[in-house]
Amino acid sequence: MLVAIFFAIILFITIIQASIPFLLKKTIAFGVTIPEGHSGDKNLANYKKIYSSIIVILGLVGLLIFTLRGLNEHLGEEQIGVMGLIIQLVLLISSMVLYLYFHIQTTKRKREMKWGENLKMVRVADLTRQSNDEMLPSIIFALPVVVTIGLIAYTAIHYPAMPDQIPTHWGPSGQPDAFTEKSPFSVIALLLILLVTQGMMVAFNVFTKKSGVKLNAARRNSSRIQQMSFRKYTSWFMFLTSLLMTILIGFLQLTTIHGDIGGPFLMLAAPLGFLVILLLATAIYAFKVGQGGSRIQPEIEEEAITGVTDSDDDVYWKAGVFYVNKNDPSIFVEKRFGIGWTMNFGNPIGYLIIFVPVLIIIAISFSL
Structure with missing residues (x-):
């Protein structure tokens, strides 16, 4: 039961974190204001896809490791719980690092392309x-x-x-x-x-x-x-x-x-x-x-x-x-x-x- 609970939570975190860039307003990308008309920029679209793809891969790897280790009959509930929490933490920290990287890239592109200067x-x-x-x-x-x-x-x-x-x-x-x-x-x-x-x-x-x-x-x-x-x-x-x-x-x-x-x-x-x-x-x-x-x-x-x-x-x-x-x-x-x-x-x-x-x-x- 404990393995199933942590599996569901890790899967949930993976789906939500991977989906976040596509759940935001079109005028916001990685914490940066995007002027109307530039929200469809191909680079921004690639940033979102790369972010989500990496999160999905990390989540699936984490689920695989947790499932294989969690079904090991020699592990106690405490060990399973600690492993589940560590995987969740790794996912959240990874999403934060990726976010900061693409925040910097988005800010840089906005400045280089001079978006909004004529608006x-x-x-x-x-x-x-x-x-x-x-x-x-x-x-x-x-x-x-x-x-x-x-x-x-x-x-x-x-x-x-x-x-x-x-x-x-x-x-x-x-x-x-x-x-x-x-x-x-x-x-x-x-x-x-x-x-x-x-x-x-x-x-x-x-x-x-x-x-x-x-x-x-x-x-x-x-x-x-x-x-x-x-x-x-x-x-x-x-x-x-x-x-x-x-x-x-x-x-x-x-x-x-x-x-x-x-x-x-x-x-x-x-x-x-x-x-x-x-x-x-x-x-x-x-x-x-x-x-x-x-x-x-x-x-x-x-x-x-x-x-x-x-x-x-x-x-x-x-x-x-x-x-x-x-x-x-x-x-x-x-x-x-x-x-x-x-x-x-x-x-x-x-x-x-x-x-x-x-x-x-x-x-x-x-x-x-």
Whole structure:
């Protein structure tokens, strides 16, 4: 079972990483702004193909090695797990190195070909986004928080009857394999981590709603539809993630209080179901929506406005990955390579939303 789980994860990472260059906006390539009319450049197309081909080859080699080694009956679960994590890490590091190489090559080609020098740079923002925004209201994200608070209260009521050893980790079989001494803190530690994570989701939804909507200067109407769809599906994806986490951790908490609810089968099926649903949702989100809604096909016909291009923000994107702009009030902005959002490192509020909760989670984990 463990081999199958890691096989699925490695395959998933390979497919997603290899597909990323083709899931982005046409006006973005390896973190570099590409003016309208130059997105079909043959060199850029070759960069994308080479990147994806290398990732696919590395992924297939990794899968072959993992399968052959993983089916070795002399390997224990711990060794299989370590090998699976190493292969995942190699894939991710390789994709980062390849990205940086092609980011440099794309930047160089843009500079040599003088793309955009004869075009008027325009920054177009959608000022009607509040009335057209279909993102879920933040109150919806607060519902899982209420459930978690209820579970904390339920745990407190049943504290005297709880076992002396509290599970802190569950193995591939779904059974707990690490424990800590029972205390008022340890019995709710997992729920506290969940609560902090849910708070991050609420904050992320709130500030994503407030982030600026930058439209394609040459295709304003179609890009507006894509942007609104991207925000809507992002909101739903975040809520689904929060809901799945609440269900899984809530289930694990109830098993700690009442024993193996549903028996070994359900203990195995619950985390496996969580993983399967989350991977499928991520794949649907990536391939149906694309970055910035690039894969959404608006049901309108719009001819591109000639002579204009988007304002070049490359100066604010360090290596095309880290966005640092103190003049931009947005706390979260769309990624330039990858699917989803990233933080504006020039806005200090982002550090409070991301790093403070992470530090709290780490502190809780090390306190057990």
